[in-house]
Amino acid sequence: MIDLRTDYVGLKLKNPFIAAAAGITGSLHQLKKAEESGIAAVVLKSYFQKSVCRRSPTPHFALLQSGHGRVRATTLYSYEQASERDLDGYAQLIREAKESLSIPIIASINCFNEEGWQQAARAVEEAGADAVELNLSCPHGVHLMEGRDLVKELAATTAFVRSLVSIPIIPKLTPQMSSPLALALAVEKQGASAMVCFNRFTGLEINLETLEPILHGGYAGHGGPWSLYYNLRWLSEIAPCVKVPISASGGVWTGQDAAKYLLAGATTVQLCSVIVAEGYGAVSRIIRELEDYMAQKGFSDLGQLRGKLGKIRTMEEVDRTxxxxxxxxxxxxxxxxxxxxxxxxxxxxxxxxxxxxxxxxxxxxxxxxxxxxxxxxxxxxxxxx
Ligand SMILES: Cc1cc2nc3c(=O)[nH]c(=O)nc-3n(C[C@H](O)[C@H](O)[C@H](O)COP(=O)(O)O)c2cc1C
Known part of the structure; x- marks a missing residue:
């Protein structure tokens, strides 16, 4: 019998899998489907203070295939922005979810000034959210911070929100930095209870007929199974350097992918694009695959797996003989x-x-x-x- 139970920011989870913030967690109907799938917790689609983001253009999804012949990578390319709800509506969704579901409900907020962070953080806490992710990494907004000191600003936001609420606060980091480690260390120092590594990248796809960017005409979120390796690389460097738990996000489409993040030190693993592409049925497959892997390796609980990644060799340590x-x-x-x-x-x-x-x-x-x-x-x- 494999024991997948795990503790995450004081929450008792039946397994390490969390439905990531996205349209798959945007409504009560979706949240119920998430719970039925066997997932252990959900992060609600983000509330955005910037109201223009609350209505996504149509269409806003494309499944892209890059590469050639047999060697191809899949990208879920999308411009699905914020929850359509204003703050009152978002708090209402949290209350309804808390009433109808028994798994933990994590809110997610994205604001642009102190007033916004204050109102949103307090509103989700009062509505009963078990924790709150600080979406400091939306791929539609990160480039707007170009030329500013991202580490300093996001650390200051973490410190500010920490001073406002007592529920766990979980900054979600962007992978689009020269050193995501610096950001991870900065938010931990400012009181993060955990961190999500990582949100998606920003990409651009061009329609060769019209010569315009596809979909809405701008940059879009760019993620998919290929992002596993980049995210894993940084997560494996961050995990030994921080004491707070890490929730891995990015490119998990199989139980084996999840096992890799756990080996690299993640406490929980978030699922998103696989659910967008395959539906919530993917969750039971992924849980089964993780259990099968653990059984095959003789691991009976996650403690035997977590952080057990072998040494990452430096340039000098590589065997060249x-x-x-x-x-x-x-x-x-x-x-x-x-x-x-x-x-x-x-x-x-x-x-x-x-x-x-x-x-x-x-x-x-x-x-x-x-x-x-x-x-x-x-x-x-x-x-x-
Ligand atoms: C369509 C879509 C919408 C998303 N919306 C949000 C969001 O509102 N807030 C957020 O923090 N992350 C959002 N994300 C990022 C996901 O939560 C997740 O971190 C990311 O997609 C990487 O995981 P994946 O490779 O499993 O998709 C979104 C992702 C997708 C694909």
Whole structure:
């Protein structure tokens, strides 16, 4: 029996999965679907002080495929902005959600001045929110801070909101910085109870017929399964440096993705674009996949997994002595030539319809990656001279 229970900012969660702030958590109907899916908590779609953001243009979603041939990345590209509700309506939604649901309800607010933060933070606390995310990272607004000291301003906002409410406050960080670590340290110092790493990136897609940006005509939120690796890189650096819990967000589409964030030190894992693309049914699959992974590794609870990522080596610590070279399992090779095309060392050729490796092989690893029949393997030929 796998025990997925976890504590997060004083909340007892039945598993580490939280529905992230988005249209998937924008109405009572959506919140009920979230609870039925087996998710452990929800973050409501953000309230925005800036009222122009409360009505999203139509259409506001595009599923983009970049790359070519078999090598493709999916982007959920969107300009879905704020909750449509004003502050009174948002507080009402919190009250209704608290009445109808038994899982924790986390509010999310995005404001542009002290008055706005004060009114919103107090309103969501009074309405009964279990915690509040400070959406300091909306991809539609981050670029507006260009030229300003983001770390200083967001730390000051965290300190200000901390002084206003007693519920847990959880700044949601942007990944669009030269060092998200500096931001994480700054918000922790100013009293953050936890932090979300991370919101989405800002992107631009161009319609080649009209020569205009697609959808509404501007920049849009740009996320998808590809963002896992960048976010994981920064989360793994932030986690050992902060004491507060981290809620991972970005690119989680499978239980294995979630396991990676937990290994890197996350306490909870948020799901968003996978639910937008597949519906709430994705949640039970992801929970099952995490349980299966844990069972296979012999982990019975999250404590045995969390933060157990192996050492991340520095440039000096990387082992450069080992030498491996490629070999081909002749029976499996179909002579497709993928390996020949990708080899920049001129180390593979086709002979009689089969791949043959020569002494120029540098053991780079790419031919094995592109072989569709797994005909290429590596042999260790000892230390490099
Ligand atoms: C359509 C859409 C709307 C979103 N709206 C919000 C929002 O209102 N507030 C917020 O903090 N994050 C918002 N996000 C960001 C998500 O909460 C999440 O952090 C992000 O999408 C990364 O996770 P994912 O890769 O699982 O989608 C939104 C994301 C999407 C896709």
């Amino acid at each position: 080992q030498r491996i070279v490629a070999e081909v399992e002749e029976e499996k090779c179909t002579g497709c030539g993928n390996c020949v095309r990708v080899c920049i060392y001129n180390a593979i050729s086709l002979e009689d319809g089969k791949a043959v490796v020569n002494e120029l092989c540098q053991g780079c690893g790419l031919c094995r990656e592109v072989c569709p029949t797994k005909a290429i393997y590596y042999v260790d030929v000892g230390e490099r001279k």
